[in-house]
Amino acid sequence: MITVAPTGAEHSKADVPNLPVTLEELVRTARDCERVGAAMIHIHVRDGAAKPSLDLGLLKETVAAVRENTRLIVQLSTGGAVTDPESARLGVLDAMPDSASCTMGTVNFGDDVFLNRWEFIVALHKGMQERGIVPEYEIFDLGQLTALRRLLDEHGLPSGGHVHLDLVMGVPGGMPGDTETLAAALRLIPDGASFSATGVGRTSLPVLLASLSAGGHVRVGMEDTLSYARGERVRDNAQLVARAAGLAKIAQRPPVGPEESRVLLGVAS
Ligand code: KMH
Numbered sequence: 001m002i003t004v005a006p007t008g009a010e011h012s013k014a015d016v017p018n019l020p021v022t023l024e025e026l027v028r029t030a031r032d033c034e035r036v037g038a039a040m041i042h043i044h045v046r047d048g049a050a051k052p053s054l055d056l057g058l059l060k061e062t063v064a065a066v067r068e069n070t071r072l073i074v075q076l077s078t079g080g081a082v083t084d085p086e087s088a089r090l091g092v093l094d095a096m097p098d099s100a101s102c103t104m105g106t107v108n109f110g111d112d113v114f115l116n117r118w119e120f121i122v123a124l125h126k127g128m129q130e131r132g133i134v135p136e137y138e139i140f141d142l143g144q145l146t147a148l149r150r151l152l153d154e155h156g157l158p159s160g161g162h163v164h165l166d167l168v169m170g171v172p173g174g175m176p177g178d179t180e181t182l183a184a185a186l187r188l189i190p191d192g193a194s195f196s197a198t199g200v201g202r203t204s205l206p207v208l209l210a211s212l213s214a215g216g217h218v219r220v221g222m223e224d225t226l227s228y229a230r231g232e233r234v235r236d237n238a239q240l241v242a243r244a245a246g247l248a249k250i251a252q253r254p255p256v257g258p259e260e261s262r263v264l265l266g267v268a269s
């Protein structure tokens with residue numbers, strides 16, 4: 001399964017003019033990425049000034065537009081930007097996406113701190129259980145896999161009954177994006193869980209290849225990397241998805257579409 005994370009909250013439109021920030025750009029990106037092999041889209045929305053936003057109206061409009069134009073599994077970020085308050089991040093669930101991210105601990109995030117207190121994580125987990133939203137647990141460091149096991153032990157399985165997580169590797173302050181660390185993570189993944197992996201910046205390709213070889217799913221996109229190759233900027237998100245799909249085929253693990261991915265993740269059709 002290939003997830004595309006097309007926008008994120010960190011890059012500015014002024015610095016990255018090809019970053020999809022308007023609803024129209026996002027829908028076009030979603031369509032293009034579905035065509036070349038994506039099954040899920042991880043969305044951060046931007047406001048009219050291209051700034052990251054957790055406005056509920058915008059989120060609802062975005063979920064509806066992507067659903068209308070694609071069959072992609074729609075995942076909203078509850079991580080938002082490092083400055084977003086917990087209340088607004090929890091409020092994302094009221095947009096009723098198919099899936100939402102749930103980061104399993106606090107991590108240094110470059111010069112910032114991405115704060116995820118235990119009580120907040122539990123509130124997100126329970127909020128998704130109540131609404132029938134399937135979480136993707138975001139893992140920025142190995143100890144967060146231990147926290148995930150504790151969460152499941154104390155608060156039960158997520159909606160859909162299946163556990164899916166994404167290893168977000170190579171964030172300055174989190175775990176490195178390399179094969180050794182991915183292999184170390186495998187030992188800590190809860191039994192029966194599926195995993196995806198994302199390498200930030202120049203770790204994008206090593207992590208993609210390591211995950212494919214380890215039986216994992218993959219996430220790519222301009223949220224995570226703006227460089228396609230040494231000295232070459234990414235043209236658009238579909239370019240990254242197409243490369244991931246090609247490598248997956250070479251690895252004899254051809255991409256699965258949205259329908260098969262819904263069954264895999266326990267997302268209702
Ligand atoms: N923007 C980062 C602070 C998520 O989407 O859930 C958090 C993030 C994780 O991107």
Ligand code: ZN
Nearest residue numbers: 008077079223
């Ligand atoms: Zn994100």
